[in-house]
Amino acid sequence: xxxxxxxxxxxxxxxxxxxxxxxxxxxxxxxxxxxxxxxxxxxxxxxxxxxxxxxxxxxxxxxxxxxxxxxxxxxxxxxxxxxxxxxxxxxxxxxxxxxxxxxxxxxxxxxxxxxxxxxxxxxxxxxxxxxxxxxxxxxxxxxxxxxxxxxxxxxxxxxxxxxxxxxxxxxxxxxxxxxxxxxxxxxxxxxxxxxxxxxxxxxxxxxxxxxxxxxxxxxxxxxxxxxxxxxxxxxxxxxxxxxxxxxxxxxxxxxxxxxxxxxxxxxxxxxxxxxxxxxxxxxxxxxxxxxxxxxxxxxxxxxxxxxxxxxxxxxxxxxxxxxxxxxxxxxxxxxxxxxxxxxxxxxxxxxxxxxxxxxxxxxxxxxxxxxxxxxxxxxxxxxxxxxxxxxxxxxxxxxxxxxxxxxxxxxxxxxxxxxxxxxxxxxxxxxxxxxxxxxxxxxxxxxxxxxxxxxxxxxxxxxxx
Amino acid sequence: xxxxxxxxxxxxxxxxxxxxxxxxxxxxxxxxxxxxxxxxxxxxxxxxxxxxxxxxxxxxxxxxxxxxxxxxxxxxxxxxxxxxxxxxxxxxxxxxxxxxxxxxxxxxxxxxxxxxxxxxxxxxxxxxxxxxxxxxxxxxxxxxxxxxxx
Numbered sequence: 001x002x003x004x005x006x007x008x009x010x011x012x013x014x015x016x017x018x019x020x021x022x023x024x025x026x027x028x029x030x031x032x033x034x035x036x037x038x039x040x041x042x043x044x045x046x047x048x049x050x051x052x053x054x055x056x057x058x059x060x061x062x063x064x065x066x067x068x069x070x071x072x073x074x075x076x077x078x079x080x081x082x083x084x085x086x087x088x089x090x091x092x093x094x095x096x097x098x099x100x101x102x103x104x105x106x107x108x109x110x111x112x113x114x115x116x117x118x119x120x121x122x123x124x125x126x127x128x129x130x131x132x133x134x135x136x137x138x139x140x141x142x143x144x145x146x147x148x149x150x151x152x153x154x155x156x157x158x159x160x161x162x163x164x165x166x167x168x169x170x171x172x173x174x175x176x177x178x179x180x181x182x183x184x185x186x187x188x189x190x191x192x193x194x195x196x197x198x199x200x201x202x203x204x205x206x207x208x209x210x211x212x213x214x215x216x217x218x219x220x221x222x223x224x225x226x227x228x229x230x231x232x233x234x235x236x237x238x239x240x241x242x243x244x245x246x247x248x249x250x251x252x253x254x255x256x257x258x259x260x261x262x263x264x265x266x267x268x269x270x271x272x273x274x275x276x277x278x279x280x281x282x283x284x285x286x287x288x289x290x291x292x293x294x295x296x297x298x299x300x301x302x303x304x305x306x307x308x309x310x311x312x313x314x315x316x317x318x319x320x321x322x323x324x325x326x327x328x329x330x331x332x333x334x335x336x337x338x339x340x341x342x343x344x345x346x347x348x349x350x351x352x353x354x355x356x357x358x359x360x361x362x363x364x365x366x367x368x369x370x371x372x373x374x375x376x377x378x379x380x381x382x383x384x385x386x387x388x389x390x391x392x393x394x395x396x397x398x399x400x401x402x403x404x405x406x407x408x409x410x411x412x413x414x415x416x417x418x419x420x421x422x423x424x425x426x427x428x429x430x431x432x433x434x435x436x437x438x439x440x441x442x443x444x445x446x447x448x449x450x451x452x453x454x455x456x457x458x459x460x461x462x463x464x465x
Numbered sequence: 466x467x468x469x470x471x472x473x474x475x476x477x478x479x480x481x482x483x484x485x486x487x488x489x490x491x492x493x494x495x496x497x498x499x500x501x502x503x504x505x506x507x508x509x510x511x512x513x514x515x516x517x518x519x520x521x522x523x524x525x526x527x528x529x530x531x532x533x534x535x536x537x538x539x540x541x542x543x544x545x546x547x548x549x550x551x552x553x554x555x556x557x558x559x560x561x562x563x564x565x566x567x568x569x570x571x572x573x574x575x576x577x578x579x580x581x582x583x584x585x586x587x588x589x590x591x592x593x594x595x596x597x598x599x600x601x602x603x604x605x606x607x608x609x610x611x612x613x614x615x
Contacts, residue, residue, distance in 0.1 A: 062577045069477055069569050085539055091506040095546035099578055139504065183539055203542035203570035205578075220566070291536075424504055441538075 038064050039074050044215070055106055059209040066206055067217020075215040076222070078181060080174030080197060082114035082154075082211035083165045085184040086204045088419060089142030096205055097142060100149045103212055109154035111214030115165035115172045116155060117184050118353065118387070119143065120419035125411050126383055132425045139423060153208070162387030163187055163416070164280065164353040166195060169389040176302050179222055181210035185293075186284035186352045186437065192294035194271055194279050196302035198222040201293045221293050227258060227303060229296055230313045235263035236322045242448060243278045244436040246321065247285025249329045253319050256291035260312055265299040277358040284352050285436040336443040337430045343380075344432045344455050348417040348444060350385035351435035359384055359394040359412070363401035366408055369453040377409040379459030384412050410456075418442060468615045472593045476609035477564055478576055480584035484529040484556045486601040486613070489519045490594055492536035495571070498525070499544045502551065510553035519599070529603040530555040533594060535568040545571030549581035557605050560587035561594045586611060 040048055048064065050057040067075065086093060120140055123133060147158060156172075163184050165172035174180055176196030182188045183202040191197040200220045202210070210216040220226045231254045235241065250259050268275050279297070286292035296304040296311050303311060349362055362384055370376060384405075386394070391412045395402040405412070417433065420426055421442035431444045432455055439446040447455065451462040497514035501507040510526030520530075535541060545568070548554040558572065564587040576582045586609050593611070597603070602614040 058577060062573055065573050065577070066566075066569055069564060069573075070566070086543075090504065092503040092540075092547050093543055095550055095574075095579060096543060185539060201539070201566055203539045203567045205542045205546070205574040206570040 038067055038072060038217070040064070041075075044075055047213070053106070055102060055108065056213070059213055060215075063206065063209050063213060063215065063217060067219060070217065070219040072217035072219040074218055076179045076218045078111055078210065078214050078216055079178030080180050080191075081112040081172050082110050082180070082207070083116065083172055083182045083184060083187050084114060084204070084207050084211070085117045086146070087117040087161055087416070088120045089140055089144070089146035091142070093142065093146070096208075097145060097149060099205070100153060100208060103208070104149050104152035108212050109152075110208075110211040113154050113156040114211060115160045115162065115170065116150060117163050118161045118385070118414065118416040118419075120416055120423060122413045122415035125413035126415060126420065128420075128426055135425045136423055153212075159388045161414070162353050162390070164355065164387065164390070166190055167276070167355055167390060169356065169393040170387055171389075179216060179218075181207050181216040183207035185287040185291075186280065188293050189283035189287045189295070190280050192221055192227075193283055193296070193301050194276065198227075199293075201291065221258075227294055227311070228313045229258040229260035229311050230254075230316050231257050231259045232312060232316050232318045233259045233261040234318060234320045235261060236320060237263075237326065238323055240264070240267035240278075241321070241323075241326055243282035244285045244434065244446065245326045245330055247282040248289045248436045249321055249325060250295070250319075251286040251288065251290025251292055252329070254286075254290055254292060256293070258294050258296070259286070259292065260296045260298065260304070260309070260316075262298040264297055268297075268300055271300060273355070273357050277355040280352055280355070281435075288437040288440040330448075333439065333446055335445060337445065338428060339430065341461065342430045343459060344445075344461065345381070345429050346431040347378075347380050347382040347452060347456055348385070348421070348431055348433040348435070348438060349383065349452070351417045351433065351438040354384055354386045354390065356390055356394045356397060359386060359390070359405075360398045360401050363398070363405040363410075365449065365453055366410055366456055367401075367404045369457045370408055373457050375457060376407075378456050380455055382410040382456050383417070384410060385415065385417050386412055388414055417444075470596050470613045470615065472589045472596075472611045472613070474559070474586040474589040474593075474609045474611060476585075476607060477569070477587050478572055478582055478585035479607040479609070480557070480582060481605065481607050482529070482556045482584050483602065483604045484527060486531055486597050486599055486603045487520060487523055487525050487528045487555075488531045488594065488597050488599045489517055490533070491517060491519070492534055493517070493520075493530065493532035494537040495535050495541035495544050495568070496537040499548055502547055502553070503540070503544060508551045508553060510548065510555075523599075525555050526553045528555050529557045529559060529605065531559045531594060531597050531603075532561070534560055534562045534565045536565075537567070539567055541567040542571035542574050545583070546575045546579060549575040549579060549583065554581065554583050557584040557586070557603070559589055559593070559603070559605070559611060560585070561589050561591055563587055
């Protein structure tokens with residue numbers, strides 16, 4: 001169990017489907033705290049009073065009520081461009097489809113063209129087989145409707161489904177200080193931390209309302225105070241730690257608080273194409289084993305470069321992470337397979353979606369592993385996940401690696417591995433992954449990179465696993 | 466005569482309701498609780514979160530659900546709206562802590578967009594969860610006062 005310090009155990013163990021993410025809540029509020037009333041501009045007040053129609057009135061009233069629950073005193077104009085998490089069309093999203101259709105029918109659009117999370121399935125590249133496919137197609141039978149409505153509301157194109165919207169190949173890259181109303185935990189984490197943009201951890205629905213209005217209530221991670229860190233994470237490992245293990249350890253410890261992480265500057269250097277994948281994966285793990293929406297990395301991330309340890313809150317706590325602590329975390333991951341020692345059925349790499357450099361690294365790693373064993377093709381079906389734009393850029397920039405990846409039998413798929421493995425007929429597959437997020441939300445087993453190469457090359461679990 | 470304990474919280478979505486308590490001492494995972502509703506469209510308010518030993522298998526429809534706060538995927542908002550549309554929602558959600566942003570989104574969306582209010586009170590304090598027990602009769606008042614009839 002994980003204690004949030006908020007008055008009770010709110011988390012759970014290190015691996016259980018759909019757990020441990022909270023949104024945001026102020027820890028020290030009291031019921032006697034005066035309920036703030038938001039100060040609206042004349043333009044906002046006109047919308048609030050219904051002068052721009054009933055739909056927008058309803059939207060802003062919902063957004064204002066949302067902000068007032070968190071003591072926001074005003075709305076701010078949004079910058080950058082929206083990114084939204086809703087990407088699956090099942091019956092459960094019917095209420096949203098109805099609302100979104102009303103906006104689309106009224107000709108309303110988001111303040112700028114938006115991107116959305118990857119779709120749950122990519123039958124072209126990751127076909128579960130005819131029997132499962134028939135069931136899955138029935139479960140996601142509103143997928144086309146969702147895409148059609150999204151495109152009318154301002155989605156950039158039918159190819160813009162990826163959780164890693166912020167890489168240059170996708171181009172939805174907010175600037176430092178941009179206010180956003182995003183709703184994908186890993187993208188929120190990256191935008192806040194690595195890009196220095198400002199967004200809360202929003203849920204589906206409120207994201208669309210804010211992005212139609214182009215405004216969001218100012219509270220939490222959008223404020224200077226809300227970006228302060230009550231935790232100092234002192235990393236004392238012998239080498240650059242595995243990002244997923246480090247993020248997992250941090251998330252389990254701090255839950256939804258902001259961590260200030262030190263000890264990585266010498267390993268990582270700066271934010272660039274080579275390190276962005278590591279930062280993305282570390283952050284995503286903090287947001288899947290915990291609910292971290294923002295982290296600071298001493299000397300590396302923009303807020304930490306500007307303000308340094310002034311970002312630490314008074315009375316901050318310290319958590320030291322060394323190699324032994326990471327091993328303890330790794331050893332705590334349960335094996336949820338129905339047959340714990342079964343041969344892996346598939347290898348899933350990249351959740352969140354891979355960057356171009358990560359596709360290159362894995363292409364080279366797989367090729368090297370196969371050649372060292374005198375083999376020419378993968379022994380276990382292997383899938384690397386990325387957006388269409390990243391895949392195309394990888395193929396252009398590294399044609400030889402891309403060709404070897406294909407020749408070796410690995411496949412680049414465009415969907416979300418986590419959602420694939422959360423779907424009823426697929427959730428019992430005994431698949432392995434390099435992603436803590438996939439591990440947390442599914443029954444997939446997490447393995448370190450060298451063990452995954454062993455599985456890819458031999459088709460067998462590593463010794464002792 | 467049964468003892469009555471009174472707690473004062475913040476009426477996030479005010480209303481007067483009375484019902485039977487269902488108490489969770491760990492975070493209420495909205496998605497895991499209603500996973501069958503989400504995937505299969507089941508019309509059942511029975512909690513499917515087998516990690517939640519307090520609520521697993523219990524029918525939460527028309528009950529007063531008492532929790533520290535909610536946890537789980539950002540699709541929580543969707544689930545609150547869906548259970549309201551299917552008439553399997555609790556009568557009230559009572560939070561010991563400050564309401565979290567994911568639950569706030571869902572409860573507000575249901576209230577404002579499909580006119581289904583789950584009466585919501587937060588900031589009831591940790592002592593509330595130490596006092597209330599599953600099966601207690603709860604009276605919620607529009608000013609955020611919560612009576613626990615033990």
